[in-house]
Amino acid sequence: MQVGDWVNLALGALTAIAVSWFFYRLRAPHRVSRRAGRKKGDNVSPAPGSRQQRRTHWIVTLAAIGVVAGAFWLSTRWLPHSGNASPPETHSITSSFGDVEGVIAQPIFTDIAGHDAEGELTLMAVMGGFSGDSGFGGAAEPDTPITRAEFCKMTVFAIGKGHTAFGLSGLRPSYSDSASFAWAWGYVNVATQLRIMFGYADGSFRADHPVTYAEAVAMLVRGVVPGHEAQVPSGVWPLNYLYYGIEAGFTGTVDVGLANLPCTRGDLARLLFATMQVQPLDDKGRPDADGAVLPDGVRLFQGVCYDVSASGIWVEGYDIGGVCAKQALGDAVYVVGAESLDELIGAHILVVTAEDGKVVFIQRTED
Numbered sequence: 001m002q003v004g005d006w007v008n009l010a011l012g013a014l015t016a017i018a019v020s021w022f023f024y025r026l027r028a029p030h031r032v033s034r035r036a037g038r039k040k041g042d043n044v045s046p047a048p049g050s051r052q053q054r055r056t057h058w059i060v061t062l063a064a065i066g067v068v069a070g071a072f073w074l075s076t077r078w079l080p081h082s083g084n085a086s087p088p089e090t091h092s093i094t095s096s097f098g099d100v101e102g103v104i105a106q107p108i109f110t111d112i113a114g115h116d117a118e119g120e121l122t123l124m125a126v127m128g129g130f131s132g133d134s135g136f137g138g139a140a141e142p143d144t145p146i147t148r149a150e151f152c153k154m155t156v157f158a159i160g161k162g163h164t165a166f167g168l169s170g171l172r173p174s175y176s177d178s179a180s181f182a183w184a185w186g187y188v189n190v191a192t193q194l195r196i197m198f199g200y201a202d203g204s205f206r207a208d209h210p211v212t213y214a215e216a217v218a219m220l221v222r223g224v225v226p227g228h229e230a231q232v233p234s235g236v237w238p239l240n241y242l243y244y245g246i247e248a249g250f251t252g253t254v255d256v257g258l259a260n261l262p263c264t265r266g267d268l269a270r271l272l273f274a275t276m277q278v279q280p281l282d283d284k285g286r287p288d289a290d291g292a293v294l295p296d297g298v299r300l301f302q303g304v305c306y307d308v309s310a311s312g313i314w315v316e317g318y319d320i321g322g323v324c325a326k327q328a329l330g331d332a333v334y335v336v337g338a339e340s341l342d343e344l345i346g347a348h349i350l351v352v353t354a355e356d357g358k359v360v361f362i363q364r365t366e367d
Contacts, residue, residue, distance in 0.1 A: 015157065059136030068121030103310060104351035105271065105332035109140035117142050117266030119336040119363040120273045123352060126334055126361050127298070129157025130269065148197065149207035149266065151216070152187040155196060158272040159224055160298070163285055165190045168185040175199045181207035193332065194264075196223030214238035217256055220275045227281025250279050276300075302365070305344045313341070313359060327351060330358040337364030 108125045109132060112118045121140050124130040132140040147152075156165050169186030172178050178185065184207060191197040196219050201207045211219075216242040222229045232244045238259055245251050252274030254267050263271070271362075277300065280288040306314040312326040338344050342366055352361040 011028070032311035036063070039318070040273060069137065076262075077299040099357045103329050103333050104333070105334050106137075108136050108302055108334060109138065111139045112142055112266075115142050117264075117269050119350070120359075121266060122271065122334050122336055123156055123361050123363075124158065124269045127157050128162055129154040130274075140265065141266050142269075145210035146212055146216075146265050146268045147264035148205065149184040150265070151179050151203075151211045151219070152184060152191040152197060154268060154272060155220070156187045156190045158276055161190050161194075164344045173205065175205035176203040177207070181205070191223070194223045194293060196220075205269060211268075212260050213254075213256040213263045213267070214242060214259035216268060216271055217242055217250060218264045220250050221245050223224065224275055225278045225280050227283070227285065231281065231285055246288060252273050296305050297357075299357075301353070303351075305347055305349045305351070308341045308345060313344070313351065313362070315349065328358045333359055334360060335362050335364075338362075 052083060107113065108122050111183065112121050114362075115121075121142055124138075125132075125136065125305055130140070130150075132138050153165075156162060164356065165186035167186070168189040171185060173185055173188050174181075175188075178188075188197075188205065188207070192199075215238075218238060221241055221244060222231060226245070228248060228250075231349055233240050242259060246256070250271065252270055254270050254274070257271065282288050288364060302314050303316040308314070310329070312328045314326055333341075335341065335344075336363075338347075343363075348366045349362045350361075350363045350365055351359055355362045
C-alpha cells in the first residue's frame, strides 16, 4: 500500500474512536448526578448496568474500527486503481477488467498487416506524417519508393515540426520547380532550413524523385539529430555516413547495404522511428541531457504489460526506473500485433503517448 493509503486508514480509525467516545460522553451528566446524590446521602443506587455500559462502549469502538478497516481493505482489493500508484500486488496474466476492445481503433491502412513496417507506418500516420495516397482507410503501399517531398513531410512530423511547416506553407521555396509541389512547400521549407535536404545544382528540387537509402541515412544524420554530423568519420561518401548511421542507431533493423536503391515508404518509417530514439549530442560529442529527438510531449515506453482496462494500461517501463506506471488510454488506440488489449498482458510492448499523456499507439514486440 502507498503512504496515503495508511494515512487514510489511520484517519478512519481515529474517526470511529471519536464518534464512539462522543456517544459515551453523553452519559457523563447522568454519572455525575448519581455521584453527587451519593455525597449528599441520598438513597441513589449505582446506575444499573454501568459496567455493562463501559463494555458496550469498547465493543462499539472496536466494531467501528473493524468496519472502517474492512471497507478500506475491500476498496484496495477490488476497486480499480488510478493515477501512477502501484499496480495490483499480484501481476496475474489475466485481465481483471474484462473485454476492453472498444478503445481499439480500426487499422489505419488496408495493406500493411504483417508487414515489417506495419507498426512504424501506423505510428507515422498517427503523428500526422504519413497518410498514403488515399488517406486513412486506404492503401499505404509500403514498398513504394519514397519521394523527396514525402521524405520531407514524414521527417518534419517525426521531429515535431509539423506546426512550423504549417506556418510556412504559404511561402514559396526558391527552387525553380516549386510550382509543381505547392502542397509540400511548408515541409520543404523546414527541411531546407534544418539542412535536412537541399536542391540540385541547376536550382531545382525535384520533389517527385526517389530518395536512395544512402541519401536517407545521410540526411537523417546530417539534419535531424543535433551534434551527430560532426562525429561522422572522414572517408568516401556514402560509406562514412552509412557506417556512422548504423553505429549510432539511425538505421535500426533496416538493411541499408544496397545503398543506391530507392528507399521505400515502409523502410523510411522504420528509419525515422529508430532516429527518433537517438540521443542528441552537445558540441563536445556528449549525450544531451534533453534526451531523444521526439515531438514535444510525445513519450515512448518499452516494457512488460501487466494489466489493462478501458481507462489505462500498466507498463513496467525500462525508461522510467523499472517501476510500474499506469498510462491512460486515449479515445482511440492503434494496436499492432494483437487483436485485443487483453492479448497484450504479459507481453513486451512499445507504448507511445501523445501530448496529453494518453496512449495512442501500442505494439506488441514479443511475448
